Amino acid sequence: MLRDLLFRLRCLVRPRQVEMELDDELRFHMDKQIEKFVNSGMTLQEARCQARLAVGGIDQLKEECGEAHGVYFLQTLFRDACFGFRTLRKSPGFLVLSVLTLAIGIGTSTAIFSVVNPILFKSLPYPHADRVMMIWESRSDGPPLFVTYGTFHGIVERSRSFDAIAVAKPWQPTSIGGDRPERFEGQRVTPGYFRALGMLPTMGRDFQAADDQFRGPRVVILSDTLWRRRFASDPNIVGQQVRLDDDLFTVVGIMPQSFENVMAPTAELWAPLQYDPSLPAEGREWGHHLRMVGRLRDGVDKEQARSELNVVLAGLAQTYAKGYDSSGGAPNGMVVRSLQSDLTKGVRPALIAVLGAVILVLLIACVNVTNLALARAIQRNGEFAMRAALGASRHRLLRQLLTESLLLAIVGGALGMVVANLGVSTLIALSPPGLPRVNAIHLDGAVFAFGFCLTTLVGILIGFYPALQASRSDLHTGMQQNSRRTTDSRRWIRRALVVSEVALALVLLVSAGLLLRSLKRLLSVDPGFDGSQLLTMQVQESGHRFDTAAARNHFFAEALDAVRHVPGVVSAGFTSQVPLSGDYDVYGAQFEKDNSSSGDGAFRYAVTPGMVETMRIPLRRGRLLDEHDSAGAPVAVLINESFAKQKFGTEDPIGQRLRLGPDAGHADRPWATIVGVVGDVKQESLAVGEQNAFYIPTTQWPWAENVLSLVVRTQGDAAALAPAIRSAIWSVDKDQPIVRVATMNSLLAASEAQRHFALVLFELFAVVGLILAAIGIYGVLSGSVTERTREIGVRAALGATRRDILSLVIGQGMTLAVLGVGIGLLGAIAASRTLVTLLFGVSQLDPITYLTVIVLLLGVAAVACGIPGWRATQVNPSITLRAE
């Protein structure tokens, strides 16, 4: 073994010496042979000749000896690579086009795969992540609902399907101190939360049942990042106290660095939920605002868990009839979904579509490079025939060509990695809000390997076909420049490649076109308010001085007053929710005329007077809210148009009475009165319309909110006024955090970010596909014109006009393009089905999109045909005919 290695090493390190020795050895042999022949009576001349014949090709012999040395492979590889580089350099056009095409194909697909992989395919970073389930309440109509504490409490008591089960809600405590108040993102959770995910604190302890008591101890668990950032990684942090919202919380644990909280990625601290287990019917315990997560017990599957929960639920609905009434009625059943699919549900269609698009791009890229390589192989037909004639084996020719294509693929792949790296960071920057697991996206090893395997595979695939062709073609015809038969079969394949390229490009273009038209339609949808020159921000009260409703209302009233006096402010108001901001509250509304104890769910806007005017939501009937609708006065409510129509039809709703939120279904509560009807507003998304909504003064809602959003109409640029407005609020109380400052227009754009994300990528891919297809058509035609120069010359000599020749070439190219368009149309119709969830207001078979795309594609094809066509008309018959 060792000898073998040394032997090979010597051949590799001292090739000159090894070759000289071989020369000596062979010369000795030759001389002996000559001597023998001379002795047997030949003349010296004759003997030399005979000896040489007996030896055969001396170089071939040397090559075979070299092969026997076992290093020949490496040397050949190196030589092939050098040769490959030289030949590639001689045709820079081919080199640049191939490498760029490969880099774009491989780079974009690696980038997209990097993004999609952790989101859709990698399991979540928890032990046995497939057993972690999200659980929702469901009504027969409408999407799943957040669960109520009542339902959770009952399930914990009665269900046997889960090892651990918990609910969580967002929590945004404020830490005062320093010059600016800092608001943290956190969660209130029940003790099983971390166990359900399968994670435990690295320091300190997990929450226990004793922590989660009504008005229980104030304890908090910190994330690793918060512990490092705010507490300088203090190893003695457990047991210390931190001040949050004017209260002292004891730190009981630190979560590990590896803990990725996928349900609320920004959360940095956790405290027990501490709801009232006696479940008072009018309390928050019956509000739909909790996210429930559970870890399935071994041997229980999703379906079994769901049916068990449904049985439990039926029992709960009887036990807690009153509670369920105030939550808008008992749910019909429960929904159990794996956490992963639950998280990715929203983004899945866009990601799958993008993944499909990038695969198309990669296909086009591969087809294009194959096409280019094939064109080159045809040009080099003579060269390869010559090599074969000089004794190169078929194996050797194949290897040369494979080396060349691998070289291309590796260079393309390396450049592709650069593209991929750029792509990933661009994608993260572009990613729509709400894209889960953004932190987990990076160009990791697996993705790199994927990219590299792809490179090599593409290289081999591309190398394979031309190599086989070149080595198969028989020498004789190959040596003759015009071999009709072989080029015919190859021409046919190249045409097929161009047709497929056009078809693939069409699929991409149609998809991009449909998305573009959807987004245009969406952004032209009337949101129901005037979004220009409108600024929004969230203002929170923090501290015990706001424990009473009066104090809360007082602060907001003073702040509002201060904001209205800022120069440049036209009007302002507070609201509990901002349209298209991403969050929403739904409460029950029970109408007097319905004679039913439970209410309909509707968006609730707790607003100060002036909010509706500031948003410029149109008044349809009655009046708006004003200063007189305050605490103690009869409760005045606005409802939106859709709600009015649904409930009252053509009747006048003004003066009708209803009970709202916690009052709904409680006969002992006073009625509120509808005083006005306002236009519909898009709350969740521009794509979702006609949802019920009501507006009620903040001071007349059963409790006072501690977080409200400010909406401000400004003169001139809204964003520029933000600092002045902020300092106006802080002039009232400097300790109140202000977050989420955004103009309404940016919220509008962000609400369609997912579609926009898909659209940008599709547009990019479609343009790339279009360019590649144009290059393909151009390449094939210009190759064909070169091959047919003589034929064109003959035609010209026989009297064909320039117009005839032009139409001959363009006709040939356009036939391919039209064929590609035909096939592509079928593909596009199939592909557009997967896009349906991303479309809005546009049929998946939208004729305008299809027509535009076809015209565009054929136009580009015509230009790509025109250049070689023009070249063909320049053929001078007398020169070409003589040249042959």
Add this chain to the structure above:
Amino acid sequence: MPEPRIDLPQGTLDLLILRTLSLGPQHGWAISERIQQISNDVLQVQQGSLYPALHRLERRDWVKARWGTSENNRRAKFYELTKRGYQRLEIETDAWEKLAAAVGQVLRTT
């Protein structure tokens, strides 16, 4: 008139070289002459296959080569069997005989 020449079956060249070298160190030309002589010109070794084979055997450490002087005082490369070469020769001879006997048996009986 010598008998017509037979192409060597795959792999037998190595065996013949090893056997020839078992009689003592030889240079390449002598090996080919010797094989031709002993086989009464039936087996003729082409240089085209002899030298690659020798180099391959050398790499496998069955023969080793050193430079020496030939009968008429010229520098020549001599090959000789190594210890492993002798072992190999035994194995291959054995295998060949078994194969030849078996093939003979089949040819005789059918």
